[in-house]
Amino acid sequence: MGRRLLFVDDEEGIRKVFSLSLRDMGYEVETARSGEEALERMAVFQPEVVISDIKMPGMGGLELLKRIKTEHPDMEVLLLTGFGDMDTAVQGLRWDAADFLAKPVRDEALQEALRRTEERLELKQGVREYTSGLEALLERRGRELGDARRWALAGQAVVGLSHTIKNIAGGLEGSIYLLEQGEHRAEYREQGWGMLKANVSMLKDLSLELLQLARPRSLRLEWCDPNRPLREVHALYRDKATSRGIDLDLELAPELPMVRMDPESIRKCLLNLVQNALDAVMENEGDNVLPRVVLRSRMGQDPGVLLEVEDNGCGMDEEMQNRLGLPFASGKTKEGFGLGVMFSKKAVMEHNGTLDWTSRPGRGSCFRVWLPERPGSGNGCETGDSQG
Numbered sequence: 001m002g003r004r005l006l007f008v009d010d011e012e013g014i015r016k017v018f019s020l021s022l023r024d025m026g027y028e029v030e031t032a033r034s035g036e037e038a039l040e041r042m043a044v045f046q047p048e049v050v051i052s053d054i055k056m057p058g059m060g061g062l063e064l065l066k067r068i069k070t071e072h073p074d075m076e077v078l079l080l081t082g083f084g085d086m087d088t089a090v091q092g093l094r095w096d097a098a099d100f101l102a103k104p105v106r107d108e109a110l111q112e113a114l115r116r117t118e119e120r121l122e123l124k125q126g127v128r129e130y131t132s133g134l135e136a137l138l139e140r141r142g143r144e145l146g147d148a149r150r151w152a153l154a155g156q157a158v159v160g161l162s163h164t165i166k167n168i169a170g171g172l173e174g175s176i177y178l179l180e181q182g183e184h185r186a187e188y189r190e191q192g193w194g195m196l197k198a199n200v201s202m203l204k205d206l207s208l209e210l211l212q213l214a215r216p217r218s219l220r221l222e223w224c225d226p227n228r229p230l231r232e233v234h235a236l237y238r239d240k241a242t243s244r245g246i247d248l249d250l251e252l253a254p255e256l257p258m259v260r261m262d263p264e265s266i267r268k269c270l271l272n273l274v275q276n277a278l279d280a281v282m283e284n285e286g287d288n289v290l291p292r293v294v295l296r297s298r299m300g301q302d303p304g305v306l307l308e309v310e311d312n313g314c315g316m317d318e319e320m321q322n323r324l325g326l327p328f329a330s331g332k333t334k335e336g337f338g339l340g341v342m343f344s345k346k347a348v349m350e351h352n353g354t355l356d357w358t359s360r361p362g363r364g365s366c367f368r369v370w371l372p373e374r375p376g377s378g379n380g381c382e383t384g385d386s387q388g
Contacts, residue, residue, distance in 0.1 A: 002026035003121070004045060008038045008052035008064065009080070018051070021107065025114065035059025039067065049098075049117055053080045054088050062088055065095050074124050076117045080105065090191065093174045172196065219262040219350055226259045226305040226371065227252045229267040230295045233274055246281055246291040248274075253298045256305050259371050261351055266307075266371070269344040269355075270295070273309040273367045276341070280313025280365060304353070304372040312364040321359055344369075 005027040007018050015031040022029045030045050032038035036059050038052065050068060054061035065077050079092045079100040092100055098120055099113040175195035182189025234250045241248035274293065281291035289312060296308040341355075348355040348369050359365035 002028060003049055003118075004028045004030075004047040005049045005051065006030050006032060006038060006041055006045060006047040008032045008035065008050065008056070008061070010034060010053065010056040014053075021110070022051075025111065035061070035064035035067075038064055042068075042072070047075065048121060049076045049078070049114070051078045051080065054092075055082060062092055062095070065092055065097055069096055076120055078113055078117060090178070090188070093177065099177075172200075219265060221260050221262055223258045224261050224263050226256050226261070226307060227297050229263055229270055230297055230307060232267055233270045234295050236271070237274055237278065241278060241293065244278070244282060244291070246278060246293060248278075249292065249294045251294055251296040253296075256297060256299065257373055259305055259373055261371060265347045265350065266369070269347040269369065270307065270309065272341065272344045273369075277309050277311035277313065277365070277367075280315070281311050283314040300370050302370070302372070304370055307369040307371065308366060310364065310366040315361045315363050315365055316359040317361050321357065 002025075005022055007015060007022065007029060008031070009015050009018070010033050012033070015033070019029050019031055027049075030041055030047070032041050034056055035052070038050065039059075041047075042050075050064075052061040052064050059067075061079050065079065068075050068077055073096075076098040077092075077096075079097050080103055081088070081100050082103050098117045101109055101113055172195075175192045178188045178192030178195065180192075182192050230250065230252060234248060238248055274295065277293045281293060292312050294308070294310045296306075296310065298306050298308070300306045344367075345355045348371070351371055353369060353371040355367065355369055357365055357367045
């Protein structure tokens with residue numbers, strides 16, 4: 001038999017007709033009359049493809065799709081739509097449905113949709129095999145070089161990049177599909193162009209951020225008041241925070257020693273951290289918690305200063321904290337590339353400083369930038385006065 005396929009529809013006649021057609025096409029077929037029954041059958045039958053009607057009593061096809069993609073992201077789902085269900089079907093594409101078919105379904109349209117679905121399954125299988133081979137290569141290289149940790153981190157970066165590109169490619173695929181459907185429906189054409197522009201913009205932003213990350217930077221060092229970049233970032237975000245109902249406080253230690261730094265580089269580092277903190281407090285679902293972000297400076301235990309960004313937002317669990325700072329690992333639930341903390345860490349390391357953090361889920365996070373009074377030599381061009 002061929003691939004396992006589960007067909008879901010509340011009408012017995014439709015289930016019988018589709019079962020015969022699908023078996024003639026070479027599929028091993030089982031059926032279910034509701035979304036709830038489909039989930040029960042899936043646990044035993046483990047289909048590779050699911051075809052489901054959108055409108056059914058109880059759990060509908062869209063909700064079933066969301067459950068499948070959450071629990072079995074590699075499983076492919078096709079949706080059957082009736083008249084008036086097209087908007088719901090478009091939502092299904094956003095949840096990574098392989099395709100949708102309008103009732104009554106012609107055999108040719110069904111065969112073509114299944115052909116495209118087969119291609120998606122084969123592509124995913126190829127990606128899994130490639131990833132498996134890549135992991136084996138990384139493990140072997142790690143043993144050869146005696147530095148398995150470095151290769152493991154590289155592997156996580158590759159997986160993160162692959163996932164990000166897959167999401168963008170999925171968006172592009174959905175926009176192309178809508179444009180094709182828009183030949184006869186203007187609203188689908190407009191949606192398709194909107195999705196296409198958004199995903200091209202994401203691809204451009206990703207390319208620019210990767211180039212920025214890879215490009216070596218020459219620091220322009222000068223003797224600087226370490227409170228200066230904190231004041232500048234506070235001034236930039238004060239109105240934005242107030243409009244969101246967030247207290248953005250500034251707690252600066254007086255008489256801190258001058259630090260030799262690139263103020264623009266440190267300012268960008270703090271901008272990333274403050275933006276993440278503002279997003280984190282907006283995500284916190286705790287009741288009666290006044291959203292608050294604090295920019296703070298103080299002396300460090302080692303010679304140098306600490307610049308801190310603390311919030312009472314959603315926080316992070318231990319697993320996320322361990323991954324944070326790697327490419328494409330974000331501490332936020334909102335969409336993003338997860339490169340902000342990595343940029344900040346790179347900027348601080350270029351100053352021979354450190355960036356670390358503590359966090360508790362639901363209680364907030366504190367990011368600490370430690371800068372030595374003298375960042376050392378060989379970090380790049382130096383400008384400003386020559387005292388010291």
